[in-house]
Amino acid sequence: MKxxxxxxKLRxxxxxxxxxxxxxLEFKAGQSFDFSCFGLDDGATLSDDRYFxxxxxxxxxxxxxxxxxxDARSAAFSLNLAQLPSTVRRLVFVATIDGNGDMRGLETGKIILSDSSSVVAEFSFAGSDFISEKAIMVAEIYFKGEWRVAANGQGFKEGLSAVLRHFGGQEVEESPQQQSALKPKMPVAPVAVAPSPPPRPVPPTAYTPPPVQNSGGGVPxxxxxxxxxxxxxxxxMVPAGLRRIKMGLGWDPAAQGRSVDLDGSCIAFDANKKVVETIWFGHLQSRDGTIQHSGDNLTGDGAGDDETISIELERLAPNIQTLVFTINSFTGQKFSALKNAFCRVVDTQSNQELARYDLWQSGNVTGMIMAKITRxxxxxxxxxxxxxxxxxTVHFLVKKVKNFI
Structure with missing residues (x-):
C-alpha cells in the first residue's frame, strides 16, 4: 500500500x-459530513451533471x-474507469460540512483507494491542516495520457455551493454569510407574501394586447x-407607480401522487452581465433585504404559487439591471415529470396579477430559464x-442565462 x-501525484x-x-472516505469528528464525487471534463468543469x-x-x-x-462520517464509491465516457476525465472526491462548524473540528480523515483484492493507496489528514474551510476536495483521479491519482486537500470556505460554482465555472460573488448547506433540504418558514392566487386560468389562444389603463388609479x-x-x-400597467412585486413560480406533478421537488431562483445582473447576487434555496434573502425567497417547496402539490420571490423595486440596488428567474431540479427529476409550469408577476400593493407566462413544453431536462425583468x-x-x-442548481445556469440578457 502507498x-x-x-x-x-502519481500514475x-x-x-x-x-x-x-x-x-x-472515513472521517472521525463530532460533526456530520456530506460526500460527493464530481465527474468533470478536460476543462475541470461539470459539463454533464449526471456525473455529479x-x-x-x-x-x-x-x-x-x-x-x-x-452515513454522517463515511462514504464508499465504486468506479469503472474503462466505462467512463470520453467527456469525463477527472473524478474529484469532495467532503462538505453538513451544518455548522468548519474542517478544524475534524479529528482525523482519510481516503482509501482499493482494487478488488487490496488497499492500494491511502491519504490521511486532520483538522489542523485547515483554517475555516467548510468543504474540501480530498483527492482526485484524472486522465492525462493515462489515469493518475492526486492527494489534494484544497478547501472552500463557503461549502458545497462554492464547489459547485468552482466546477461550473461561474462568476457568482457571494459572501460567506450567504452560503448554506445544501442538505438537508427542509421547508423554510416563508417571508410575508400576498395571499395565494386563484387557480390557474385556461391559457388564451392568442396574444392579449396590453390593457387600456383606467384614468384614476394604478390597478390594471x-x-x-x-x-x-x-x-x-x-x-x-401600474400608472401610480410600481414599487413592489413578487414573481410566483409554480408547477404540478405530471403523475398523480408523485412529488416533484423543484427550486425557484433569481439571479441579479448588472449592466455588464456580471452576477451581483443569487437568491435561491441556499440563500433566501439578498444582502440588503430587497429580494426575498419564500422558501423551498418539496412537492409541487396544491394550487397557486409553489415558490415566490418578492422584490422591492424602489429600493433595489441601482447597479442591478436585470433579474432572471429560473427553476431547477436539485434531485435530478426531469421536467417531463411535471405539468402546468408557470411564472407570474404580481403587484403586491394591489395583489393584482400583471403578467403570466405558462410553459407548455418542458422536456427531459433538469433546469428551465423562465423569464427576466429588466430595468x-x-x-x-x-x-x-x-x-x-x-x-x-441555479449556479449551473449562469453561463446560459447570460445569452438572454
Missing amino acids: TLTRGQ LAELTSATQLQVR IFYNQKQSPQHELQLLSF LSKISLQKNQTISLSK EGNEWKMTAIGEPAGGI
Missing part, C-alpha cells in the same frame, strides 16, 4: 493495473460511478398572458424566456 502526502499504474476501483454523484443521485447513467453507501384592468420571447412594460431607466419590463437547460 501512503500519499498532501499534493502528491495509477504504479498502484494497480485495475480499472474497477473503490474509494472510501451524491446522496440524491447515487449513480451515473451506465453505473460507471456509484455511491455504494454513506386586465393581465397579460405572455408568449415565449414576448416583452411587455410592467411599469406602464430601462425608470421603467421595468418583463420578457418570457422558457428556455430548457441542464443543471441541478
